[in-house]
Amino acid sequence: MTNFETRPIIALDFPTFEAVKNFLAKFDPSEKLYVKIGMELFYAVGPEVVTYAKSLGHSVFLDLKLHDIPNTVKSAMKVLANLGVDMTNVHAAGGVEMMSAALEGLGGKTKLIAVTQLTSTSQEIMQNDQNIQTTLAESVVNYAKKTAESGLLGVVCSAQEVALIKSATTENFICLTPGIRPSGAAVGDQKRVMTPAQARAIGSDYIVVGRPITQAENPVQAYLEIKNDWNA
Numbered sequence: 001m002t003n004f005e006t007r008p009i010i011a012l013d014f015p016t017f018e019a020v021k022n023f024l025a026k027f028d029p030s031e032k033l034y035v036k037i038g039m040e041l042f043y044a045v046g047p048e049v050v051t052y053a054k055s056l057g058h059s060v061f062l063d064l065k066l067h068d069i070p071n072t073v074k075s076a077m078k079v080l081a082n083l084g085v086d087m088t089n090v091h092a093a094g095g096v097e098m099m100s101a102a103l104e105g106l107g108g109k110t111k112l113i114a115v116t117q118l119t120s121t122s123q124e125i126m127q128n129d130q131n132i133q134t135t136l137a138e139s140v141v142n143y144a145k146k147t148a149e150s151g152l153l154g155v156v157c158s159a160q161e162v163a164l165i166k167s168a169t170t171e172n173f174i175c176l177t178p179g180i181r182p183s184g185a186a187v188g189d190q191k192r193v194m195t196p197a198q199a200r201a202i203g204s205d206y207i208v209v210g211r212p213i214t215q216a217e218n219p220v221q222a223y224l225e226i227k228n229d230w231n232a
């Protein structure tokens, strides 16, 4: 639990720069957030949105989930290293050689973690679509071990797998968990979900929350409630 981050990471899944600016403007400027910039926003706006979030004093997780041949991923990571983000990620399915190349390209200042099985993937989906004939937990643990072997700091997983991952790797191995829903909130496309308090109790180090905050009537209040639950 040494890496426990008290701020829930807010997934800024917005289509335009304007929408992000409007959203962030709702927060008190002294409230330093941890935000996630994912594919939609980065592809729409580009590196400028990272610079903007950093200029407001926020921490940034750049979630682009790289998955390509090792040389391409290494070169892309060299470019991303210049953005000065706090954390970024790849898909563990790219393998040990690709993850090691990513780490080399990134060069040490930015935390690098790997996605195991997406939280929108159920065991049935995994077995049918990926033809991985193990349990979902076994697949996640396998990816976590390969990620640790590659020298990365941790994984993206569902909170349901945190205990298994920590015992298969080390207590310090980061488990960043999306698929977080306050009790009673709409689950949407997520399949493996937990509440912030449950994720905390089970040992998640970071939680990522999108729609329960961004689509809330009062996003600041929703954020603070989730933060309280996470830190309880």
Ligand SMILES: O=C(O)c1cc(=O)[nH]c(=O)n1[C@@H]1O[C@H](COP(=O)(O)O)[C@@H](O)[C@H]1O
Pocket (backbone or CB within 6 Å): 011, 013, 038, 063, 065, 089, 115, 117, 118, 119, 120, 156, 157, 178, 179, 180, 188, 190, 208, 209, 210, 211, 212
């Ligand atoms: O890498 C991620 O952040 C990620 C991995 C994963 O397995 N599941 C997952 O939901 N995410 C991201 O976490 C966020 C979750 O958003 P909400 O479902 O709206 O809370 C989205 O931006 C997803 O892209």
